[in-house]
Structure formats: structure tokens, C-alpha cells
Amino acid sequence: xxxxxxxxxxxxxxxxxxxxxxxxxxxxxxxxxxxxxxxxxxxxxxxxxxxxxxxxxxxxxxxxxxxxxxxxxxxxxxxxxxxxxxxxxxxxxxxxxxxxxxxxxxxxxxxxxxxxxxxxxxxxxxxxxxxxxxxxxxxxxxxxxxxxxxxxxxxxxxxxxxxxxxxxxxxxxxxxxxxxxxxxxxxxxxxxxxxxxxxxxxxxxxxxxxxxxxxxxxxxxxxxxxxxxxxxxxxxxxxxxxxxxxxxxxxxxxxxxxxxxxxxxxxxxxxxx
Numbered sequence: 001x002x003x004x005x006x007x008x009x010x011x012x013x014x015x016x017x018x019x020x021x022x023x024x025x026x027x028x029x030x031x032x033x034x035x036x037x038x039x040x041x042x043x044x045x046x047x048x049x050x051x052x053x054x055x056x057x058x059x060x061x062x063x064x065x066x067x068x069x070x071x072x073x074x075x076x077x078x079x080x081x082x083x084x085x086x087x088x089x090x091x092x093x094x095x096x097x098x099x100x101x102x103x104x105x106x107x108x109x110x111x112x113x114x115x116x117x118x119x120x121x122x123x124x125x126x127x128x129x130x131x132x133x134x135x136x137x138x139x140x141x142x143x144x145x146x147x148x149x150x151x152x153x154x155x156x157x158x159x160x161x162x163x164x165x166x167x168x169x170x171x172x173x174x175x176x177x178x179x180x181x182x183x184x185x186x187x188x189x190x191x192x193x194x195x196x197x198x199x200x201x202x203x204x205x206x207x208x209x210x211x212x213x214x215x216x217x218x219x220x221x222x223x224x225x226x227x228x229x230x231x232x233x234x235x236x237x238x239x240x241x242x243x244x245x246x247x248x249x250x251x252x253x254x255x256x257x258x259x260x261x262x263x264x265x266x267x268x269x270x271x272x273x
Contacts, residue, residue, distance in 0.1 A: 008228040009039060014143045015094040015230070016041040020087060022074070022130065023099030025052040027199030028149070030059075031223035032096055037063035044068045044087050047099070052200075074099050075121040080129035087134075093144040095134050096226075097127045100149060100171070101201060102164035116163050123167035131178070138187045145188040145230045148175050152195045152243065155250035156259050172235060179234035190233035192226050195243040215242035 010016075019036050023029040025047035033043045033056060042065040047053045050071040060067040070086040072079050100123040104115040131146060138144040153161065154168025175191035182189045197217045217239045229236035237244050252258050 007224045008230070010036060010041060010094075010227055010230075012040045012093075015145050016091075018042050018044065018087070018090040018092045019094035019096065020044045020046070020083070020092050020130075020134070021096045021098060022046045022083065022127075023097070023149070025049055025056055027201060028194070028197065028219045028222045028226065029096070029098040030056040031219045032098070032226060033060050033067075034063065035223055035227055036094070037065045037067075040065060041094070042066040044070065044083075044090065044092070046070045046072060046074075046083055046086070048073050074126040075103075075118045079126055080133060083130055084133045091141075092134060092137070093141070094147070094230075095130065095138070095145070096147045096149075097130060098147075098149045100127065100151075100168070102153075102161050104163075105160045107160060108162055111163075119163045120167055123164065124170055127171070128174075135178075135182065135187075139182065139185040142186040144186075145190075146178070146182065147226060147230060148189075148191045149226075150175075150191045150193045150235075152193055152237075152246055152250065154193075155247055156262055159263055176234040183233075188231045188233060190229050190231075191235045192229055193235060193237040193243070193247065194222065195239045195246065197222055197238075213242075215239050215246070 019041050021029050021033050021043050024033050024043065024045035033045055036043055037060045043060055045053055045057055045067060048071065053069050053071055057067040057069045068086055070082060072082050102119065103122060104119050106112070127148060135146070138146070148171055150172050151168045153165045154172050156165065158165045172191050175189060179189040195215055195217060197219060199219055222238050225238045237247050250258060250262065
């Protein structure tokens with residue numbers, strides 16, 4: 001039996017009139033933008049691929065709100081400044097950071113440090129810079145929200161993606177501290193932990209999402225759950241009981257057994273046997 005997805009009507013007076021959705025061109029980010037539009041909240045959508053970005057923007061505008069777009073590589077210099085410029089003059093009440101991903105997989109001993117730095121920049125450096133820009137205004141207005149998309153991978157180390165896992169662990173701990181700071185000023189902060197989700201990016205990666213016992217979430221359901229989690233920080237685990245149990249298991253103290261077991265499951269997900 002699937003877990004019912006909790007829904008919440010977003011209040012434009014708190015989280016609007018504008019939202020920034022980084023990673024808003026497809027998948028979960030696009031679904032979030034559409035739901036915000038249905039609530040009357042306009043969006044600034046940021047992503048690297050301009051084609052899907054424009055398609056989503058048109059769908060958002062068709063719901064009767066405004067939508068700006070910015071095509072930018074978040075690992076490039078000046079990306080955060082470009083995002084700030086795209087939002088110039090707007091009263092942004094909600095910042096959604098959905099662009100973090102594992103863009104490079106290799107054993108660390110054989111890794112290309114430039115590629116490693118790109119993973120760090122995408123998942124840590126760029127989100128920190130964006131939050132640092134918008135947090136003072138949110139603090140001053142006394143209402144709003146910050147949503148950072150996390151990953152179950154951040155609860156334990158993984159072979160061939162150790163930097164990504166470590167970056168997601170950093171993100172979660174950082175957001176817990178940010179939650180403590182910003183709640184004193186009426187700003188909701190939450191890190192939303194995703195498991196396997198049937199997004200275009202995961203499909204392109206060729207992951208085997210039909211493994212027995214695998215919890216696979218749909219982007220539309222995740223978007224509903226993400227928006228419902230605002231105000232329930234600092235951390236919310238998406239995907240129901242299966243993912244909650246996975247996080248509980250991954251947080252245990254028997255690290256050798258836990259990491260080895262997760263490694264075996266990850267190899268199966270990648271189709272490596």
C-alpha cells in the first residue's frame with residue numbers, strides 16, 4: 001500500500017509573491033513551480049538546459065502567473081550573482097534549491113580534482129552563496145521559506161560517489177543550523193531528503209528502479225510532499241515508511257555493516273549485480 005501524500009496549500013502572503021526555484025526545468029523542480037503557480041505564486045526558474053526550462057516556464061505562465069528564467073551552469077563563476085540579478089526588484093518569499101546532483105562518479109584515488117570540485121560547487125558552494133544572498137531579505141521581512149533538497153545518500157558513505165555523499169551530509173547539518181537561526185525571524189527552513197525518484201535525470205542515468213523492495217517516488221508526489229514539509233523542519237524525509245526506515249538504518253552505529261550493505265544495494269540499483 002502506498003503512503004498517502006500530504007498536501008498543503010501554499011500561502012502567497014507568506015511564501016510569495018515570488019519564488020526562486022533553482023533546478024526548476026524538469027522533474028521535482030518543475031512540479032514545484034507548477035504547484036506554486038496554482039497557488040498564485042510567480043517563479044524565477046533556474047537551470048542549465050534552456051529547452052526544458054522554457055517549456056516549464058510556459059506551463060507556469062499558462063496558470064496565470066509570471067515566470068522569469070535563467071539558464072546558467074551553477075558550477076561556473078558568478079552563477080549566484082546571475083541568480084541575484086535575475087531576481088532584482090522582486091519580493092522573493094520562497095527559495096527552493098533543487099539543483100544538487102551527483103555529476104561525477106569515480107574512485108577518489110583515481111579522480112579528476114576539477115570534476116570533484118564541480119560536485120562540491122554544485123551541492124555546497126553555489127547553494128550557500130544563493131542562501132547568503134536571499135537570507136537577509138527573508139529575515140528582514142519576517143516570513144518566508146528556504147527549501148534545500150537533500151538525499152538519502154548523505155547518511156552514509158558510498159563507493160564511487162563519496163564526494164557527493166559527503167556534500168549531502170554537509171548540506172543536512174548546515175540546514176539544521178540555518179533552521180535554528182532563521183526560525184527566530186519567522187522564516188521556515190527545511191532540508192527535504194529524497195530517495196530514488198523517477199525524474200528525467202535518474203532515468204537518463206539508467207538506474208534500475210524496478211528492484212524488489214525499492215521505494216520509488218514520483219516527481220508530482222514529491223513536489224506535494226516538499227511543499228507540505230515547509231514549516232516542519234529542519235529535516236523531512238520524503239517517500240513514506242520505506243525511506244524513513246532506510247534513514248533510520250543508515251544512521252546506526254555499526255558503520256561497517258551498514259556501509260557494506262548499502263554498497264551492495266547501490267550496485268544492484270546501478271545494474272552491476
